[in-house]
Amino acid sequence: MENTNNKHWWNKDVIYQIYPRSFQDTNNDGIGDLQGIIAHLDYIKTLGATTIWISPVYKSPMVDMGYDISDYQDIDPQFGTMEDFDKLLREAKKRNLKIIMDLVVNHTSDQHEWFKKALESPTSPYRDYYIFKTTKDGKKPNNWRSIFGGSTWTEVKNEPGTYYFHTFAPQQPDLNWENPILRKQIYKMINWWLEKGIAGFRIDAITHLKKDLDWASIPADGNDGLAAVVKKGQNRPGLDLFLDELKRETFDKYNALTVGEAYGVPEKDLEKYIGPDGYFSMIFDFSYMNIEVKSADEWYRGKTDWNIKTLKTTLFNSQRAVKRVNGWSANVLENHDQPRVLSKLIKNSADQTPTAAKALATMYYFLPGTPFIYQGQELGMKNFERKSINEFNDVSSINNYKMALSEGYSQAEALKIVNSKSRDNARTPMQWTDEKFGGFSQAIPWLKMGNDRKGINVKVENQNSDSVLNYYRKMSQLRKKEEFQSVFADGELLEVKDVPSTVIAYERVLTDSKITVLVNLSNEKQSLRNFGQNIVLNNQQHVQISKNGLTLLPYQALLLEN
Template structure:
């Protein structure tokens, strides 16, 4: 029996502040914009807000390159406004999480500037500075954004610093106790401002291979992806447990780790009763289409069988360990409406089916801004992309022999910019996001897909989400949907996503036809009480459930 926590029966929502709501007309979302929409989020049924970075930053990687952890970037507002946001959220019984980005900082951070001025001095040890091999990088590791993880230090022929991401994001040296102390001091300072916790970015990268050994090349560039180090090294748990004891436990903080590639046998160490984090994101089901492939030959949209298989496997192994945060999309992924649903099937029934499947799984439901209105991928031109990763991957695709059209098509599908287009509030100019020119192009479908229009229409996906969240949080079903066991059913049925949830003497069964074709399901049990649907009527003849395209039904046994 899992110990109950304050956040277990809640619904969370991610805000990408740059694209959420602009109030001063500069085309960039801001803190007053978030404050102005708290009542909208409360009405939706949201309890917990994770806000992507708003710290001072040169914005090379949209705020994930922090130059001052103690300051709010002026583009978003002031520290006083941040404190006001926390205060206004508390008035509504809502909780604020910020992003904790401590694998790396910005190359404009004071520490790094001092390190570059004197690589042999005190601040040089705050980072990973190594001698190269006759002027070449120390290892053949490839950064997440492409190219070597090593950048030559200006003025030195054979000294390099490590950056797992962009060269403007130098990795912090977690082996240095002084660095860790400064990080913990900063975390506690933010908790004292009234935060309820953090989403913890790229945390699996903080432990390095200190033998600095080459990896087996996995591409024509002779490099190997740096993420492979995470499966090779040991000892990360010492850092994570120290951070938990020093910073999170004293505040009963909710911590959501961006922890990918965690092996099944060590999952309890991450999210068990004494785990490093409260929970981690369930990335595997969303990334099923990537498995064993490189981004140039991903399947699109995500194949149903792989998604279902990965979900069922993930639910099984996580149940033995703890609690995950279930997602359809986030700021680092394409839109779930485009990833999971064929373009020709996009609409209310497919969107509502996807929402119901994810919300009723075991775990903490996590929405991303715009998901609740069915925001989808945009049709991009190359010169409109902002995301560094997308631009790099486009160039790599060209070098691999693809045409400009092929490279652009891949970038359109997979770009993180798809999730970063401005929130669509209305059919007014710029989707009601800003009175100025938005920093990122608005999706062309904003005149139809927007909050104002969907609030007026009972049968909209927005109002469906409100009903779904109310169902999830209802007195009758919140316990079973939060804590109930998860068991796959009808696994051999084509394009049928079905599972049961059991808790005490209560049992629910979800059956969804996740396809555009009608399907007949021979029911193995006598399901009597329909408690939630996305169609007005469910048809059962004898023991045959006659399912319409993207029909989803929940029974109570």
């Protein structure tokens, strides 16, 4: 069945993202597994989630924690077996939960059979599955810097002067999308998963598939004499041909839900991506997710001087851009690549409270589009603080630390940067209980637990009607209420502008229904005009409303029906 309507079955969905390695360990090896996901399907259901996005569980050497795939059609033994995955599909279906997978087709692992065969001989047909260059002078083909630091080129062992290309780590060689034979192999694999019964994919690094084929060096932008690869290998002319074919040969045939990780898409191209006949059902917008850093990939370059007004402008600009192309938004605060939102968007640590977590949740959950919840976000989990770079696992964090040192930062400064932005912040084990290892495992976890977790766990929050967890459940129930469901799914978004700069305010309007969302993201009271008396959601016990106006308490969030 061809999908020509982006507002299809997912326009009332809520998507819960699982990072399987850190979700639940059932065999006590310190690593989460598929059986751990199965064990908590009922919990996920209580959050109002309808679809689960699972970060990679494919066979992998785990250099980039599963985003370096050595076999697309097998499960890594750390997570279980294909039988476990099939059981997960069956158990999810019983609960009316759909499963979407992470799709990584910009690159494979260097342990993939294709790459191993490519290395066997310069004349191997698999060499054209990847990007190899032999230079006359034996030097690297150009000065492009990989996203994880260092050159994008690694020399082939026993072949001096021959290099292979990688946008990310050397163990993640890029696939050569210029090769139609390779593309067919990829489509065949995608369709195999869709035949199996998954509902779709979150598609990793999709704007990197096309590279500038001149492979020319460009002016350096760092002390290392290199230049960021995104300037020559992201959103390049000709990418649309690959994305059109990908959609036609796979997703369209199954009416699949597709969520693109589409960094750097210019607004003029947005319609191609998420318009009524776009490449994807929706894409993530990173403009507000990376609001605090100057560079999304090279965050050692420092922080921005953002404030709530900046956040508000960015958020509404993003929504307006999607509306202009009649598209659909993937609304997200956290994921496996981002620090915890409570630590990121609430600058003062004393203000990083359950109340503030609920305010942030309210801000994004009722915007037009599909809300995503990342595991632990619904508990108000926070960033950690690590004392040494040796305590980090994430390849990107370690490389950003090294780059910061090479650019003149002290060790203390570099560590501070990495602590605040590291992807490991989101990857600490899920906090089910207040036990030593959080009820995640009986063994020492693969990654050290977070160190600010008192009272932040499922067991404690389940029993507290005023917890962040139960607030997420309330939001879900409200979104599904018969009288509100249509206004949240289909209603227009109108920004409310006559409010203080630290208040994010908007209306959702559909015919004669109107819901007003008010969120105070400051630690001071804020005075507003009266928006009505009918409160349908309040993240605090009290509210100050009179005929003359309304006072929002610090970090107060309200939903009012008009």
